[in-house]
Amino acid sequence: xxxxxxNERYHMFSEAASSYEDKKLTFSLSDDIVATGFTASAGSRIxxxxxxxxxxxxxxxxxxxxxxxxxxxxxxxxxxxMFSVTGTDIPKNPFDLARSCGGPCGGAACAASLLDGxxxxxTSAGGGISVPASFCGVLGLxxxxxxxxxxxxxxxxxxxxxxxxxxxNADLLRRYLxxxxxxxxxxxxxxxxxxxVLGKSKLKAVAVPNGITDLVSTGVREAFDRSVGTLRDMxxxxxxxxxxxxxxxxxxxxxxxxxxxxxxxxxxCGMRVGQxxxxxxxxxDDYFTSxxxxxxxxxxxxRIVAGTYMTLGDNRNExxxxxxxxxxxxxxxxxxxxxxxxxxxxxxxxxxAPTFDEVSGIRYxxxxxxxxxxxxPVFCGLPCLxxxxxxxxxxxAGLQFTAARWNEDVLTDAAAAWEKAFDIKAPEAxx
Amino acid sequence: xxxxxxxHVQLPTRSKMFCSCPAVGAAGPNEHICPGCMGMPGTKPSxxxxxxxxxxxxxxxxxxxxxxxxxxxxxxxxxxxLCRHYQITQYETPIAQKGVYYLGKKPIxxxxxxLEEDPGTVTRSxxxxxxxxxxxxxxxxxxxTEPDLSTPAEARxxxxxxxxxxxxxxxxxxxxxxxxxxxxxxxxxxxxxxxxKNVNGLKNVExxxxxxxxxxxxxxxxxxxxxxxxxxxxxxRMVTTSARKKEYxxxxxxxxxxxxxxxxxxxxxxxxEHKESPKNMVARLVSEYSIDVRIAEQIVNTSVGLAELFExxxxxxxxxxxxxxxxxxxxxxxxxxxxxxxxxxxxxxxIVIRQRDGEINDVECAMLLKALITGKDVDAVRKGGADLDxxxxxxxxxxxxxxDDHKKNDKAMNRIIGIVMRESGGAYxxxxxxxxxxxxxxxx
Numbered sequence: 003x004x005x006x007x008x009n010e011r012y013h014m015f016s017e018a019a020s021s022y023e024d025k026k027l028t029f030s031l032s033d034d035i036v037a038t039g040f041t042a043s044a045g046s047r048i049x050x051x052x053x054x055x056x057x058x059x060x061x062x063x064x065x066x067x068x069x070x071x072x073x074x075x076x077x078x079x080x081x082x083x084m085f086s087v088t089g090t091d092i093p094k095n096p097f098d099l100a101r102s103c104g105g106p107c108g109g110a111a112c113a114a115s116l117l118d119g120x121x122x123x124x125t126s127a128g129g130g131i132s133v134p135a136s137f138c139g140v141l142g143l144x145x146x147x148x149x150x151x152x153x154x155x156x157x158x159x160x161x162x163x164x165x166x167x168x169x170x171n172a173d174l175l176r177r178y179l180x181x182x183x184x185x186x187x188x189x190x191x192x193x194x195x196x197x198x199v200l201g202k203s204k205l206k207a208v209a210v211p212n213g214i215t216d217l218v219s220t221g222v223r224e225a226f227d228r229s230v231g232t233l234r235d236m237x238x239x240x241x242x243x244x245x246x247x248x249x250x251x252x253x254x255x256x257x258x259x260x261x262x263x264x265x266x267x268x269x270x271c272g273m274r275v276g277q278x279x280x281x282x283x284x285x286x287d288d289y290f291t292s293x294x295x296x297x298x299x300x301x302x303x304x305r306i307v308a309g310t311y312m313t314l315g316d317n318r319n320e321x322x323x324x325x326x327x328x329x330x331x332x333x334x335x336x337x338x339x340x341x342x343x344x345x346x347x348x349x350x351x352x353x354x355a356p357t358f359d360e361v362s363g364i365r366y367x368x369x370x371x372x373x374x375x376x377x378x379p380v381f382c383g384l385p386c387l388x389x390x391x392x393x394x395x396x397x398x399a400g401l402q403f404t405a406a407r408w409n410e411d412v413l414t415d416a417a418a419a420w421e422k423a424f425d426i427k428a429p430e431a432x433x
Numbered sequence: 434x435x436x437x438x439x440x441h442v443q444l445p446t447r448s449k450m451f452c453s454c455p456a457v458g459a460a461g462p463n464e465h466i467c468p469g470c471m472g473m474p475g476t477k478p479s480x481x482x483x484x485x486x487x488x489x490x491x492x493x494x495x496x497x498x499x500x501x502x503x504x505x506x507x508x509x510x511x512x513x514x515l516c517r518h519y520q521i522t523q524y525e526t527p528i529a530q531k532g533v534y535y536l537g538k539k540p541i542x543x544x545x546x547x548l549e550e551d552p553g554t555v556t557r558s559x560x561x562x563x564x565x566x567x568x569x570x571x572x573x574x575x576x577x578t579e580p581d582l583s584t585p586a587e588a589r590x591x592x593x594x595x596x597x598x599x600x601x602x603x604x605x606x607x608x609x610x611x612x613x614x615x616x617x618x619x620x621x622x623x624x625x626x627x628x629x630k631n632v633n634g635l636k637n638v639e640x641x642x643x644x645x646x647x648x649x650x651x652x653x654x655x656x657x658x659x660x661x662x663x664x665x666x667x668x669x670r671m672v673t674t675s676a677r678k679k680e681y682x683x684x685x686x687x688x689x690x691x692x693x694x695x696x697x698x699x700x701x702x703x704x705x706e707h708k709e710s711p712k713n714m715v716a717r718l719v720s721e722y723s724i725d726v727r728i729a730e731q732i733v734n735t736s737v738g739l740a741e742l743f744e745x746x747x748x749x750x751x752x753x754x755x756x757x758x759x760x761x762x763x764x765x766x767x768x769x770x771x772x773x774x775x776x777x778x779x780x781x782x783x784i785v786i787r788q789r790d791g792e793i794n795d796v797e798c799a800m801l802l803k804a805l806i807t808g809k810d811v812d813a814v815r816k817g818g819a820d821l822d823x824x825x826x827x828x829x830x831x832x833x834x835x836x837d838d839h840k841k842n843d844k845a846m847n848r849i850i851g852i853v854m855r856e857s858g859g860a861y862x863x864x865x866x867x868x869x870x871x872x873x874x875x876x877x
Contacts, residue, residue, distance in 0.1 A: 190477065261688050
């Protein structure tokens, strides 16, 4: 089948269904969303071979709506990374095989880009929707935190990062957002949401943070500036505002994300799930340690060490607790702006997809800054949308709209309006 | 000597704290488990509100303040008996904060009490260990006291009083389904403290503390130093042994649990009816009805239900008269009455009122109460009483020396009581036999 031959070339799936019914909607899940009948390793060797005993809520809802799950998509190990190169396999960019799909959920964006009418669900933690959607030239919708049940999402970061949707058109986003939304008793966070209302809002006014294009590559800047023009042609009011608070997001996000990761990943130690091939005669402290040393990747270990540091002793107040306060501060600034504008407009990423050569030479902090626009909305639990907005050097650049809490409506409207005004290109996929 | 306790009480909820598995009553190991409490990747906890309600009741008992909103924390826990390897507990916002519990007149300060989940159980077996996760996720409250207790005996006395109160206010049955464990912290003046973990039972708390007090005193006398450490209590050998060097709070990484967010405790609190604690009830009975504190203790210790019956009677007749019947025939047949005391309160009150009004005399009143409580008819009770008298007189005739001995020694009648109890095959309650034997012997 086509998805299998494409996978041989692009490596988007960690596991692909051998067949599926024609005419059915096909969907995929990033490898950290569990589904019965498929393995779920969250891109980590420590969970290799893990077969979940239950279906995630999003999987169950997509299947109930007639969807056919055709594969689990490759991602960075436990959602930690910006280029999808730390997982069990590396997906290749549909526009250029030598380039990264972006991360953490690169395989999902790759699948959405290459397969007709496909819906790719993936986690948005660490910018996991906007970054790969931008690099692979598809639409990516990150809903409000709490809109989609995370039951069945193997999360390393638990206070942020809802499950989002990637697809090639606005209609798919809208239809399947409806399918997977609404409260779920298995995830208390999702139980408190207001009803999802679509079709009522119109995108009329957006705010652009001052100085935002100083932080991006030339290609991205040019695409962004042209997009501002396009929006104005669509009679959207574009104004420039100061949002200095956004600058704090990245450090505070890093602290919270690493702290939560260090804690949540304590679950994985070679007992009960995934890899269990360790030496059982060791005392359990030694068993846990040897196992985690062997099967966690470098990026994950860095986060565990950093995250442990963030919460130990006095650091807990100085770093972790203070970051929670910063999150509230940034949130309230967002709320202020979004009470006056329908959305905040930024590029989705400061660069277009780098080549794998460039990725291997990139510094840890620079890699992290690839998410400087994609991470802040996720950090604050706000919904955002990435759409393709240009093709500098033949690879896609992305435009990101961030809306107020629960206002996915304005984003699906923006997606529909944008795809009329801008000519979204499909990659020339070759088998 | 300074002693502080951390008391873990398993709460009487139907389901576990963060999933819907039943909390107790599993037929075998690992029967009450689900993807949630087995820590299957991707599952999310959801909070059992009943645990919060019970937590609030305990906070009130401990005179603690309760925060308007609270949250839970995740704490790294690298042991195999909790599948997620982090424990959901409370760190910044314990449900009960800064309280005091009076042991007689002595205030024992309560640092805090927080809600958390219990881990499972590990059993050593041959060359390996077996884990049972039935208990994993059971709701637990941990009550932490300041080091205000000064002797092992006082610690035991404190625990006894506190547990009686807790059992009553949260309706925690003493049926062995749910356990109460204590971590005992003890230090000698000017020296480091040791913590004896997971001591089960009141007697063992006192024994473990006594053992530690002696051990630490010996070390100090010999010029040694006490190392801060965690110790285990071996209930069989009645000794404590070193387990590991004590961690400090900063060694645990606490992260706020993001799944429940903030729990609106205030709104939960509004709907709760609080029961009066037995300890407060004793104090109130003493002041309200001018009865002796020991008698009030005795009634309440027998049962809060008995004390409530006393109050009802006292309001309908007078306190003295109510006390006479409650401590007399009613209390001696309490076991038979306990289950349906509420349904029979009106009838009991009628009988006591008839006695007050002179319609019946004391003997008849006692007989009517007995008949009502035991469900026998009055004639049978009367006959039973007569038969009992006959049995006692027969026993005295066969053992003539007892009558003389009884004048010198109260215990002499025990022989008669023993004979009658044996011969009647338990047809009469021991208190009835004692009363009757005393009456007859006194009258000889």
